[in-house]
Amino acid sequence: MFFTIIIAFISLMGLIVIHELGHFFVAKKFGVRVDEFGIGYPPRLYGKKIGETIYSLNLLPFGAFVRIAGETENIDDARSFSAKPIWQRALIIVAGVVSFWLTAAFLFSIVFSFGTRIAVGDNEQNLENPKVQILAVGPNSPAATAGLKPGDAILKAKSPNSTVLIGKVKEVQELTAEYNGQEIILTIQRGKDVFDIKITPRANPPLGEGPLGIALVRTALKSYPWYKSPFEGIRATINMTTAVVQGYGQMIKNIISKKPAGVELVGPVGTFRLLAEAGKLGASNFLQFIGMIAIYIALFNILPIPAVDGGKLFFLAIEAIRRKPISEKIEQSVTTVFFMLLLALMVLVTIKDVMKLF
Secondary structure: OHHHHHHHHHHHHHHHHHHHHHHHHHHHHOOOOEEEEEEEEEEEEEEEEEOOEEEEEEEEEEEEEEEEOOOOOOOOOOOOHHHOOHHHHHHHHHHHHHHHHHHHHHHHHHHHHHOEEEEEOOOOOOOEEEEEEEEEEOOOOHHHHHOOOOOOEEEEEEOOOOEEEOOOHHHHHHHHHHOOOOOEEEEEEEOOEEEEEEEOOOOOOOOOOOOOOEEEEEEEEEOOOOOOHHHHHHHHHHHHHHHHHHHHHHHHHHHHOOOOOOOOOOOHHHHHHHHHHHHHOOHHHHHHHHHHHHHHHHHHHOOOOOOOHHHHHHHHHHHHHHOOOOOHHHHHHHHHHHHHHHHHHHHHHHHHHHHHOO
8 A cells, every 4th residue: 555655646746747847848949948947846955957957856745846937027038938929938838738638648558558448338249358347336325335446346246046257237237136135245356356245235226326326337458559559548538638528517517507516626635545546456547547637637727727827828818918918916916816725725625535534
């Protein structure tokens, strides 16, 4: 568990470092002076100046940063950020966001190259290592009480009269419908562990839930040749991005119609917990989850909220329309207010995540 947490921490740090490298490389490309590229936040532990840029390692290991001349204030320097055309400044900002999508596509490409599990239909044949896996577990359901978790695979089911090897979703559905109210035994695979659990399907489940309170999917192993995997990685990134945007749209509709939002915010603690769970299911699941996190961060970062990259783009758009920049004082004040709001939200979410651990 400790090793998994360390890997999760390094992975998240890696995402942030790659994000800042996006800003760094494009700024350098346009001839903007970069004063410092740092891993972690000050105080500085070590720094070495190469050319005009200081490369530093800092004490607080919670991210990375790039200090670009003229990014936060107008300075009289032809090589400053503020002196560059709007389109170049916009590309420097966008580069950090794009780096998240490129990282996701790269990770998905690796996964597809070595093989990953994809959803397949019950009637599909000639599959490699098909399994029936749990997608979700309903709260207060027999599955939750028995300790079943998303990602678990159901290998076989023992009823009072027979033992059934599970290879299709409908086999689980038929068995639980036949033996509702009676105890059955499921053989579960979780990562490398295989074990039996006793569970009693409900005779009268709540509306929208089945006898066990689980959502199931049939999966099979799928891999692509090395020359096809990058294209599949790009396709998966686009599909995942589209799905997340649609999810946000549904969330907004739910809030407007006064329904449950249907999503849950998680902070660093919650993310580490989810990464640890993904790590138990193997390297493929772990890499896919990191890619998914990269997409979520990219979409959040592009929102027109001051204190994130999308907010900077928003101010640049206003500057382009007005043909003059917004007052530095106003921009800094607005950014500070939104930064404090985001920080407060992060603290509240972190407290909620910590409480869930106990």
